[in-house]
Amino acid sequence: MASLWRYILAGLGLAALLAGILAVVYLTAPRSPQSAGPDVSRTKQTDNGLFVASLEPERGVVRQGELQSWRLTLKTKAGAPVEGAAIAISGGMPQHNHGLPTSPQASDYLGDGRYRIEGLKFTMSGWWQLHFAISATAGSDTVLFNVVL
Amino acid sequence: MTRLSRLVALILLAMSAGCGKPDFSDSDKRTIASLALNTLPALKPDTTNRFADVPAAAALGSTLFFDQGMSGDGTVSCSTCHKIDRQFQDDLPQAVGVGRTNRRTMALAGVARDPWFFWDGRRDSLWAQALAPLENPLEQAGNRTAFARYIKARFGERYERIFGPLPDFAGLPLNASPLGTDAEKAAWNSMSDAQRDAINSVFANIGKAIAAFERSIEPAQTRFDRFALDLATGAEPKGDAIFSEQEILGLKLFIGKGNCVTCHSGPRFTDNSFHNTGVPPAAGLPPDRGRIDAVAQVLGDPFNCFGAFRDGDAGACGELRFMVKDSPELIRAYKTPSLRGAATRPPYMHAGQFSSLDEVVGHYAKASPSVEGASELHPLDLSDRERAALVAFLQTLSQ
Numbered sequence: 001m002a003s004l005w006r007y008i009l010a011g012l013g014l015a016a017l018l019a020g021i022l023a024v025v026y027l028t029a030p031r032s033p034q035s036a037g038p039d040v041s042r043t044k045q046t047d048n049g050l051f052v053a054s055l056e057p058e059r060g061v062v063r064q065g066e067l068q069s070w071r072l073t074l075k076t077k078a079g080a081p082v083e084g085a086a087i088a089i090s091g092g093m094p095q096h097n098h099g100l101p102t103s104p105q106a107s108d109y110l111g112d113g114r115y116r117i118e119g120l121k122f123t124m125s126g127w128w129q130l131h132f133a134i135s136a137t138a139g140s141d142t143v144l145f146n147v148v149l
Numbered sequence: 150m151t152r153l154s155r156l157v158a159l160i161l162l163a164m165s166a167g168c169g170k171p172d173f174s175d176s177d178k179r180t181i182a183s184l185a186l187n188t189l190p191a192l193k194p195d196t197t198n199r200f201a202d203v204p205a206a207a208a209l210g211s212t213l214f215f216d217q218g219m220s221g222d223g224t225v226s227c228s229t230c231h232k233i234d235r236q237f238q239d240d241l242p243q244a245v246g247v248g249r250t251n252r253r254t255m256a257l258a259g260v261a262r263d264p265w266f267f268w269d270g271r272r273d274s275l276w277a278q279a280l281a282p283l284e285n286p287l288e289q290a291g292n293r294t295a296f297a298r299y300i301k302a303r304f305g306e307r308y309e310r311i312f313g314p315l316p317d318f319a320g321l322p323l324n325a326s327p328l329g330t331d332a333e334k335a336a337w338n339s340m341s342d343a344q345r346d347a348i349n350s351v352f353a354n355i356g357k358a359i360a361a362f363e364r365s366i367e368p369a370q371t372r373f374d375r376f377a378l379d380l381a382t383g384a385e386p387k388g389d390a391i392f393s394e395q396e397i398l399g400l401k402l403f404i405g406k407g408n409c410v411t412c413h414s415g416p417r418f419t420d421n422s423f424h425n426t427g428v429p430p431a432a433g434l435p436p437d438r439g440r441i442d443a444v445a446q447v448l449g450d451p452f453n454c455f456g457a458f459r460d461g462d463a464g465a466c467g468e469l470r471f472m473v474k475d476s477p478e479l480i481r482a483y484k485t486p487s488l489r490g491a492a493t494r495p496p497y498m499h500a501g502q503f504s505s506l507d508e509v510v511g512h513y514a515k516a517s518p519s520v521e522g523a524s525e526l527h528p529l530d531l532s533d534r535e536r537a538a539l540v541a542f543l544q545t546l547s548q
Binding site: 125 | 180411412414415420421422423424467468470471472473474476478523525
């Protein structure tokens with residue numbers, strides 16, 4: 001019986017050792033950019049709460065190095081589409097101190113508060129910011145989206 | 150307790166067994182795979198040049214590319230600087246045509262995939278690019294009316310089979326161009342709109358034929374690509390696909406601490422964009438402000454994508470339409486060159502400022518400020534061993 005207890009004790013000891021090693025590995029491993037990165041939600045309230053803005057790539061996926069069209073959808077807080085908005089786009093990569101490699105434009109109104117944003121290009125992987133200045137009859141507001149490639 | 154300690158020792162040994170060889174994280178592996186040549190997509194059609202994939206046009210373009218008759222004094226061709234046995238470059242700090250230019254000749258592998266041409270992107274298509282040296286007094290130093298006449302005299306039948314009838318040259322000046330000498334400009338201005346348009350069409354077609362030929366110049370597989378393919382598939386590397394410890398360290402620095410892959414990304418090792426990296430001006434050359442001065446040139450080029458000589462629709466003109474026109478970041482910004490084959494073609498940078506890769510790596514580590522505008526670089530703390538490793542890795546892109 002004594003030897004059985006010894007084995008149980010040894011098993012417990014090993015389990016504790018493993019848990020300890022795993023804890024050390026886990027705690028010292030660099031955190032993945034997803035967990036430490038910026039808020040990448042695609043629907044946001046604008047900075048002063050005037051609108052709810054949603055941003056999505058027109059073809060569903062974000063591709064690096066190609067000109068792409070995205071769609072910005074603007075609604076009021078009550079959910080009504082925002083029509084006739086003037087939209088200016090800027091942005092860049094905060095970690096590299098540079099702006100966007102292209103000058104994207106809101107080129108088309110697609111109805112139901114949806115605007116086509118043409119000419120976006122992400123030339124490198126990493127953290128990008130897209131800043132939209134929106135001006136409509138309800139007033140002017142801004143919103144910032146983060147895109148991580 | 151001896152049995153227990155043996156068991157512990159065995160388990161620890163088993164756990165450490167996987168740590169023997171240098172390992173890449175999953176994210177590193179994805180980055181390395183994204184640089185390998187097998188991820189290079191098929192060359193897209195160029196709808197602005199309907200002759201881009203016409204074999205007879207490429208054949209004529211090849212003839213023109215190597216023909217010294219395509220110059221004002223009959224001594225310079227495209228291949229004078231874009232040497233076929235030297236990665237289509239000339240090993241000189243600044244190209245020498247009829248005169249000495251102020252820029253390094255760019256290698257041509259994969260050039261048809263570029264959205265912008267020249268170091269500063271002052272042209273927006275491969276065919277429009279091919280026209281600029283023809284009339285540059287320091288390069289081929291010709292004029293478009295003389296080129297059109299030369300095409301008729303030497304290659305008239307070949308030209309007409311591809312592009313249709315050449316214009317009637319009766320009454321046209323021998324030498325005329327909007328960009329030439331005062332006499333050539335005056336001769337150009339004396340021509341009717343229809344005559345100018347006819348000559349411009351022949352001139353554009355010369356560019357389209359040369360571009361059709363240049364589309365065949367593509368990057369070749371290297372030791373790095375074989376290494377990357379084995380890493381991606383989990384195959385055991387054999388022969389020259391095995392990387393030395395130094396090359397592996399160099400690769401890790403390239404995609405990690407060195408931040409090289411930030412701009413030198415994708416299978417061509419370029420983001421096709423323009424950056425100020427604080428490269429100093431070359432002594433004795435006129436002021437050079439890079440991309441910022443190219444904006445007006447590409448917008449003013451009658452052969453750009455918005456112009457009358459484009460084939461297809463304006464949907465192909467996105468790069469020009471959404472071009473950044475006035476950001477301070479364009480000051481002394483130059484194109485990110487591909488690094489494939491770079492190790493065997495010094496000197497480096499837009500005016501051949503650095504004579505070795507070691508100097509290049511040293512420049513990026515030091516990150517000196519730009520003489521004008523702001524450099525995007527941050528200083529790097531690289532040891533001599535790390536600098537040598539980066540150079541060793543870059544050499545695998547030339548082997």
